[in-house]
Structures are given as C-alpha cells and as structure tokens.
Amino acid sequence: MQSIELLKKELKNLIITSLNLQNTTEQEIQEDEPLFREGLGLDSIDALELAVALEKKYSIKFEDEKLARQSFQSINTLASFIHQKKHSLSA
Amino acid sequence: MENFCAYIGERTRSKGNSILFRVDDPSEREVAWNVFEQEMDATACFLKSCQIQEKDKILCLVSRPLSWLKLFFAALKIGAIPIVGNFRDRFFLQGILSENSPAYVCSDEEKELEPFLSSSSKVILLNDFASLEKYDIYALKDADDILCALYTSGSMGKPKYIEKSYRNLITELQFLKNLLKMQQDDVVLSLVPNVHIYGMLFGLLLPIMAGAQAIYTNCLLPREVMKIARDKNVNFLIGAPIHYQAFIETNDPDQKMSHLKLAISSGGPLPARVAQKFFRLTGVNILEIYGSTETGGIAYRLWDGMVDSPSLQLFPYIEKKIEAQSEINELVIQSPAISSNVLMAENRGWHHTGDFVRFEEGNRFKIVGRQEQIMKVGGKRISTTQLEEEIKTIPGIKDVAVVRMESSSYRESGVAFVEIQENANLIRSEIQKEFQKRSANYRSIQDIIILDKIPRNPNGKILYSHLRINKTNPKIGMIIPTYNHGLILRKVVLSALEYISDILVVVDGSTDNTMEVLQNLPIKILAFPKNRGKGRALKTGFQEAKKLGWNYAITMDSDGQHKAQDIPQFLKAISENPEAIVVGDRNMELPSIPSSSKFGKKFTNFWLKVETGLSIADGQSGFRAYPIHSINAVHSWFNRYEFEVEILARSAWKGIPIISIPVQVDYHPEGKRISHFRPFMDNFRTTILNTILVTIRILMLVHGLVKKVIRKVKASCKV
Known part of the structure; x- marks a missing residue:
C-alpha cells in the first residue's frame, strides 16, 4: 500500500498536468488549502476534469455527489478519500 | 413583446402551477410558473423602491440559482440592465470598478457587497421581502436597446464584457426553437450555469419561450446527472464537451436515459470520438453548436452516427463574407445576434471569428484552422499578442513569442518563449511569478521557455509555427x-x-x-x-x-x-x-x-x-x-x-x-x-x-470461416 505522502505528491502532479497548471509548482499547492474558488481558484469544469482523471488513474469511482464534493476540498481530503477507496477495494 | 418577462406572464396563465424551474443540487428546490411570477413581481417592486430606473445597470452578485433568476427577471421587467457573470476571480472586481462601474450592485449576501462599499456604485442587499405585490408594468424597450450584459468566465483570465439586446437574443432563440422542436411539455436539464450565454439561451430563455420545464444542476458526477435525467424524464440535455467526455468514460451499464431526445454541446469543440461513442452508448444524437459569447451560435452540426465528421451548417440568418478567392477563408460574419458593443469595437461592421474555414455547398463548412494569434479558452477568445504585451512589461525581458498549443481539451493554452536581456539574470520561476502577479490571464500560459533567440524570418516576423513544433x-x-x-x-x-x-x-x-x-x-x-x-x-x-x-x-x-x-x-x-x-x-x-x-x-x-x-x-x-x-x-x-x-x-x-x-x-x-x-x-x-x-485477404477470411466451422462442429459434438 502506497504511503499517503506519496499519494499527495502524486495528486498535486495530477492536478497540475490534467488542468494545465504548469505555471504552478508542486510546492505551491498547500495541502490544506481549498482547491476550488479560493486557493487554486479551480471551477466546476476543472472539478469534473479532475474527477475523470482520478477515476481513470486510481480505478475508483466517485459515486456520491456529496462525498465527492467533500473529498474535493483540499489535497488532504482528496488523498484520504482515495486512500480509503483503494483500501476498501483491496480489502 | 420585447421583454422576456411577458412570456412568463403568458405561461403563468396557461400553465399555472406546473413547474417552471428546478434546481437539482443537494437542497433540491423548484418553483412553479405562478409562484415565480409572484416572486419576480415582488422583487421588481423592491428594486423600484430602491429608486432603480430604466437602463440602470445592476451588477448581479447572487449565486443561488433561484434568487439569481428572480433578480434577473425582475431587473428585466422594470427595464434595468442586469449584468451577470461568474464573479469569483481575484482580478475581476478591480476590472469592473475601473472599466465599467455599474450604478447598482445587488447581492443576497452582505459579504459579497463589501468590496463595493467604497465605490461609486450603490449597493443593495436583497432582503426577504414578504410582500406579494403585483407589478403589472413591463418596461417597453426598443429591440436594439441593451437588455442585459454578461461577463465571460473569469476563472481563466480577464473577463470580457458583452452586451445583449433583445434582437440579439430573440433572433437566435426563434431559430433554435424550430431547430430543436422544443415543446411545452418538454423537460430541459442544463449543466451550464445561466450566467454563461450558452446556459442562458438553451437552459433558461429557450425553455421559457417554449413553456418547457428547466432544470439546472450543479452536480458534477455523470452518474448523478444521468440519474436526474432518468428520474425527471429529461428530454433535452445541455452540456459542455467535458460533460459528454465524462459520460462516455463512466461506462455505466445503466446509461439509458429513455426520454432523452437530444443532447446539446457547446462552449468548445466536441471531439469526434466523444460524440460517436456517446451515440453508440445512448443512441442519442448530439447537436453541437459552434459560436461564442460575442456572436451567440453561428453554426451547428448533428452527430447522428451517420457521418464520421459532419460539416457545420451556418445558422440561416448569418451572412458570411468571402474576402478572397481562395479555397480557405477566415470566417467573417454579420448577424443580428452579434452584440453591438462587439461590432462597434471592431469598427468594421463585420465580425472576424479568427477561424479559417473551407466552405461547401449550401452554407456548410469545416473549420480547418485558426488565426495564429487567437486562443480559445472556455468559449472565450484570448489573443496571444495581448499576452505577449503583458509579458513584455516584466523587467529584463527582451523579446517574447506566445505560441498557441494544439489541444484536444476545450481549454487551449499557450507557451511563452522568452529572450532575456543580456544584463538581466531572470530565471523561469521568477518570470512565472511576475506574470502571475501582473496578469489576469496567467493560467492561459502553461509553460515558459527561455531561448537564446526568438526565431524570426528575414522580414523580422516571428516563426510561430516553428516554435510550436519545438514544443x-x-x-x-x-x-x-x-x-x-x-x-x-x-x-x-x-x-x-x-x-x-x-x-x-x-x-x-x-x-x-x-x-x-x-x-x-x-x-x-x-x-x-x-x-x-x-x-x-x-x-x-x-x-x-x-x-x-x-x-x-x-x-x-x-x-x-x-x-x-x-x-x-x-x-x-x-x-x-x-x-x-x-x-x-x-x-x-x-x-x-x-x-x-x-x-x-x-x-x-x-x-x-x-x-x-x-x-x-x-x-x-x-x-x-x-x-x-x-x-x-x-x-x-x-x-x-x-x-x-x-x-x-x-x-x-x-x-x-x-x-x-x-x-x-x-x-x-x-x-x-x-x-x-x-x-x-x-x-x-x-x-x-x-x-x-x-x-x-481471402485466405484470411476462409481461415476465419474454417475456424468458425470447426468451433461449431466441436460445440455440437459436446452436446
């Protein structure tokens, strides 16, 4: 099982590449900062693009809209959501 | 009837308490035609009581869809000009205050109004007004007066201010109503906010004109959207290319949206792969609309699984100008749907789309390229020349060339190639930081590359395409x-x-x-x-x-x-x-x-x-x-x-x-x-x-056939 720190690093890079944020560096994304509206200032289309990319990469499914929204709050919440999903898959 | 509120009045009398608008988010809400008319009237009375006059501009900072809707139509009803947009960008407020300060700023949240307290605009907090007064007057306007104005999305750079007259909107709506054959019992589900011209036309004004039911959802996940489409018997789906891409990648076996007649896509080019797969999975055609906030829809094509890549068909009221006797021309158009402030700024009476097209018979065409200097970012055009100017203001930069990158995403971006002055010691990250500080368009540049020299041809023209291939x-x-x-x-x-x-x-x-x-x-x-x-x-x-x-x-x-x-x-x-x-x-x-x-x-x-x-x-x-x-x-x-x-x-x-x-x-x-x-x-x-x-080939076919026969024989032997 992949460590959560590694996962966060991976997520930041995925956000940067899939949303054309090459201007942003990994270090600039704060792990507890809101990803949408404030912080990186992503919008709902970004969120959808990111959701599609995450589902593909981690073979997970976002099934519940409310849960998905909560998990999209920050890198931290997103990492723990994916970690949990992967864990429950392999369990 | 040069006021859209009149449609609401008319439908209220014929449809009464059936649903006009529904917001499908975690706190689902809906409103019937008659209730909406009452609330719109109450809001109109409230606005009047704030001394708002005809032709006053009101910046609408309301984010809840239903409250937004009331404010928008109330403003139209009294003849004021609502200015709408997605106002979340940090550069946005500065821009409005400096370029276009509106007479009024209206919100239902106090904190949204704070930045305007010190400006010359009057701020209005939308209270819960209990009064249900009738407001029977429809402000009468000339068809060419400004009805409302939109700011293009600010999340990808500097928003553009675009005015729309009644003629601009109704010209397109009347055509769309026939094209889509929207009926009064249809249900329309929009995934595009109403502050976007595409969402406003297809997800709101068109259903209101047709007397259909409009549902807006900000649900993101394709499964949720499909569920709404199934549960609410949706007939028309309004989405952006990314929505359809997400649909086809979901691979949900339960994808049948049996009432869906037509899906509509706009806001960016729809990849053929996406359109074809969507049709295979759902059996529903996608109607793709090509256009922009400035022009409204310009052309359409139907992805019906018959043709690999159908040609675009110009809307019938759009006039094209063929400038040169060559096979490929820039698409230059004139139409009653183009915003007058856009035409005026271009000062030519014709709108240059920046897209190069090859015309076929019957006003059909294919887009074959685009002017080097135009990038399309979420339905908006950004000129690379403007980005170059912005980057040139950074001290230490000698020369710069911004190159648009070909991209299959709806959001194009560019790469900036820069040449640094000899004595300056700039590094890439410093340029990025500076650019981010001084430009609202910083997200349109995906990368900055430092070159010894920007390649130019003998006449001094930048060799853009050369740079592009390098990247x-x-x-x-x-x-x-x-x-x-x-x-x-x-x-x-x-x-x-x-x-x-x-x-x-x-x-x-x-x-x-x-x-x-x-x-x-x-x-x-x-x-x-x-x-x-x-x-x-x-x-x-x-x-x-x-x-x-x-x-x-x-x-x-x-x-x-x-x-x-x-x-x-x-x-x-x-x-x-x-x-x-x-x-x-x-x-x-x-x-x-x-x-x-x-x-x-x-x-x-x-x-x-x-x-x-x-x-x-x-x-x-x-x-x-x-x-x-x-x-x-x-x-x-x-x-x-x-x-x-x-x-x-x-x-x-x-x-x-x-x-x-x-x-x-x-x-x-x-x-x-x-x-x-x-x-x-x-x-x-x-x-x-x-x-x-x-x-x-014949041997291969025979081989295949023989194998099949052998398999069949084997299978029958087992039985």
Whole structure:
C-alpha cells in the first residue's frame, strides 16, 4: 500500500498536468488549502476534469455527489478519500 | 413583446402551477410558473423602491440559482440592465470598478457587497421581502436597446464584457426553437450555469419561450446527472464537451436515459470520438453548436452516427463574407445576434471569428484552422499578442513569442518563449511569478521557455509555427523521400521548415543536383547510392525516425504537390487520434489534376475497399502521418509506389486505425511537373500487389470461416 505522502505528491502532479497548471509548482499547492474558488481558484469544469482523471488513474469511482464534493476540498481530503477507496477495494 | 418577462406572464396563465424551474443540487428546490411570477413581481417592486430606473445597470452578485433568476427577471421587467457573470476571480472586481462601474450592485449576501462599499456604485442587499405585490408594468424597450450584459468566465483570465439586446437574443432563440422542436411539455436539464450565454439561451430563455420545464444542476458526477435525467424524464440535455467526455468514460451499464431526445454541446469543440461513442452508448444524437459569447451560435452540426465528421451548417440568418478567392477563408460574419458593443469595437461592421474555414455547398463548412494569434479558452477568445504585451512589461525581458498549443481539451493554452536581456539574470520561476502577479490571464500560459533567440524570418516576423513544433510532445518529425526533384526540392523543404523543425530527407539515388540544393539547410539527410524506390526510402526513414526518438513521422512528397500549410492539420489529427495513420485526402476535383492521377486514386480506393473493407478516401496519397512504433512493426514486401497502398492494407489488418483529413493539392499544369510515377507500369505493379493482397485477404477470411466451422462442429459434438 502506497504511503499517503506519496499519494499527495502524486495528486498535486495530477492536478497540475490534467488542468494545465504548469505555471504552478508542486510546492505551491498547500495541502490544506481549498482547491476550488479560493486557493487554486479551480471551477466546476476543472472539478469534473479532475474527477475523470482520478477515476481513470486510481480505478475508483466517485459515486456520491456529496462525498465527492467533500473529498474535493483540499489535497488532504482528496488523498484520504482515495486512500480509503483503494483500501476498501483491496480489502 | 420585447421583454422576456411577458412570456412568463403568458405561461403563468396557461400553465399555472406546473413547474417552471428546478434546481437539482443537494437542497433540491423548484418553483412553479405562478409562484415565480409572484416572486419576480415582488422583487421588481423592491428594486423600484430602491429608486432603480430604466437602463440602470445592476451588477448581479447572487449565486443561488433561484434568487439569481428572480433578480434577473425582475431587473428585466422594470427595464434595468442586469449584468451577470461568474464573479469569483481575484482580478475581476478591480476590472469592473475601473472599466465599467455599474450604478447598482445587488447581492443576497452582505459579504459579497463589501468590496463595493467604497465605490461609486450603490449597493443593495436583497432582503426577504414578504410582500406579494403585483407589478403589472413591463418596461417597453426598443429591440436594439441593451437588455442585459454578461461577463465571460473569469476563472481563466480577464473577463470580457458583452452586451445583449433583445434582437440579439430573440433572433437566435426563434431559430433554435424550430431547430430543436422544443415543446411545452418538454423537460430541459442544463449543466451550464445561466450566467454563461450558452446556459442562458438553451437552459433558461429557450425553455421559457417554449413553456418547457428547466432544470439546472450543479452536480458534477455523470452518474448523478444521468440519474436526474432518468428520474425527471429529461428530454433535452445541455452540456459542455467535458460533460459528454465524462459520460462516455463512466461506462455505466445503466446509461439509458429513455426520454432523452437530444443532447446539446457547446462552449468548445466536441471531439469526434466523444460524440460517436456517446451515440453508440445512448443512441442519442448530439447537436453541437459552434459560436461564442460575442456572436451567440453561428453554426451547428448533428452527430447522428451517420457521418464520421459532419460539416457545420451556418445558422440561416448569418451572412458570411468571402474576402478572397481562395479555397480557405477566415470566417467573417454579420448577424443580428452579434452584440453591438462587439461590432462597434471592431469598427468594421463585420465580425472576424479568427477561424479559417473551407466552405461547401449550401452554407456548410469545416473549420480547418485558426488565426495564429487567437486562443480559445472556455468559449472565450484570448489573443496571444495581448499576452505577449503583458509579458513584455516584466523587467529584463527582451523579446517574447506566445505560441498557441494544439489541444484536444476545450481549454487551449499557450507557451511563452522568452529572450532575456543580456544584463538581466531572470530565471523561469521568477518570470512565472511576475506574470502571475501582473496578469489576469496567467493560467492561459502553461509553460515558459527561455531561448537564446526568438526565431524570426528575414522580414523580422516571428516563426510561430516553428516554435510550436519545438514544443510538441510527443515528438513529431517529417520524412521527405525524394528522387531527382532538385528543381523544386529546396523550396519544398524551406516551406516545411516554416512548420516543423525536424526534417529528414531520404535521397533515393538522385542523379541531379539534389545534394547541392540541400546544402546549408538545418535538416538530416540519408542518401542511397542508387535508386531503390519510394517504399524503401520510407521504410528506411521510419527506422531512422525511431533512432531519432520521434513518435510520429509526417511524410510529404518532394514534388511540390503538397502544401506545408496543411501540416498543422496533421498535428491536430495526431493529437486527436494518437493510434491512427492519418492520410491526407487530396481534393481531386480541380481541373489542373491529370486524369491519370484521378484514375489512380479511384482504382486504388476500390482495391483497398476489397482488401480491407475500409473506405479510405485517398489510398495513394503520400501526405500522411504514421505512428512510428506501430508502423515499424508492420511488414511489407513492396519497395516502390505500391508500398503506400500495401502499408495501408496491412496496417488495417493489424487493427491500426486509418483516418483521412482533407489536404490541398497543387499539380502544376502538365509538362512542368516532374513525376516519376509511370502511369502504366506503376498501376500494373499495383495490380500485382492487389492480387496478392486480395489473395491473402481471402485466405484470411476462409481461415476465419474454417475456424468458425470447426468451433461449431466441436460445440455440437459436446452436446
């Protein structure tokens, strides 16, 4: 099982590449900062693009809209959501 | 009836308490026609009590969809001008305050109003007003007065301010109502916010005109959206390309949206792959609308699974201007739907879309390219020249060129190539930080690359396309096989160098001045001591390309019949179809084309169809793009012209997709052009090839059949 720190690093890079944020560096994304509206200032289309990319990469499914929204709050919440999903898959 | 609120009044009387608008988010809410009219009237009274007059501009900072709707229509009803947009950008407020300070700013949240407290605009907090007064007056406006204004999305850069008159909107709506055949009992589900012109027209005004029910949802997940579509018996779906892409990638077996009549896509180009797969999965056609916030819809096409890539059909009320007598023109239009403030700013009476198109019969066209300087970002246009100006203001920058990158995403972005002043010691991250600080458009630049020198042609013009190829990832190079074309070869190579920086010329034993004319060119050369054939030259070229680390090779003939201007089309096709061989389909209708070539094309295509079952538009064309790794795995026997036919058949058998794109062709009048294609001998050799290929094909089919029979026999034995 992949460590959560590694996962966060991976997520930041995925956000940067899939949303054309090459201007942003990994270090600039704060792990507890809101990803949408404030912080990186992503919008709902970004969120959808990111959701599609995450589902593909981690073979997970976002099934519940409310849960998905909560998990999209920050890198931290997103990492723990994916970690949990992967864990429950392999369990 | 030059006030949309009148439609609401009318429908209230005929539809009463049926649903007008529903917001499908976690706190689902809905409102009936009659209730909405009451609330709209109460809001109108409230606005009037705040002294708002006709033609006053009201900036609407309300984010809850239902409250937004009330404010929008109440403002229309009293004749004020609501200004709407997605106001979340940190650069946004500065922009409004400096360029366009509205008389009023209205919100239902106090904190939204704070930035305006010190401005000259009056702030209004929308209270919960209990009064349900009637407001019976509809402000009467002239059709050309401004009805409302939109700011384009600010999340990707500086928002643009666009005014819309009643005529602008109603012209398009009346046409759309007929095109979509929207009925009064239909249900429309919109995934696009109403503050976007596309969402406003399709998701709100059109349903209101038709008397249909409008649902807006900000649900993101495709499964949720499909669930709403099923539960609420949705007939029309309004989405952006990314929504459809998400749909097809969900792979949900439960995808049936049985009431759905039509899906609509706009806001960016819809990839063919997405449209075709959506149709296969759901059986629903996608109507794609091409347009912009400035112009509204310009053209449409229906993805109905019949044609691989349908042409766009101009909306009937749009007039086009053909500026030059050439096959490809910039699309320049005039229409009652174009915002007058946009036309006025352009000061020409005609709107230049920046898109290059090829017109067909009946006002149909295909988009074949775009002005180098225009990027499309989420339905908005950003000029790279403007970005260059912004970057130039950073101290220490000497020269800069912003290059638009081809992208399959709806959001294009550019790469900035910069040249630094000698004494300055700028590094990339510093430039990025500075740019981010001073520009609202910083997200439109995906990368900054420092160069020693920005390449310019002898006239000082930046070689944009050259820069673009430098940045392409995967690596794409060009192979030009040549035999005794010394007269024109240098010109051919030079024109290609304008577009692509990695060129490999394979000299196939030329006995003329070929080696001389290739001197002092920044290219790679492979030379055979004697003539071995075009096929051998290409095969050797592909092997070399692999060594050079290329992922794709574009091949072009050396006799000048192909136009380097078509190279960007290949790049685009490669990015959209990374697995495929891309074949340039030559337009053979021109009178200057020798009839032997026309025959050759038809002859080849017939055989290819027999051999592979594929309809390939132009199986003889040498203007192609090949994916290197898969093409090197395809074996072939032939080494001359037949190779190009053979390789298509064999690739098709291997399952490599083959697609066609239109290319221009320039055959010099007979006599001047030196072709080494010998009509009789080469068509004869091709016949031998075809005989062999057909034989193999038949053997393959028989083999398959035999296997099937054996399987059946085995199966029946088991029983």
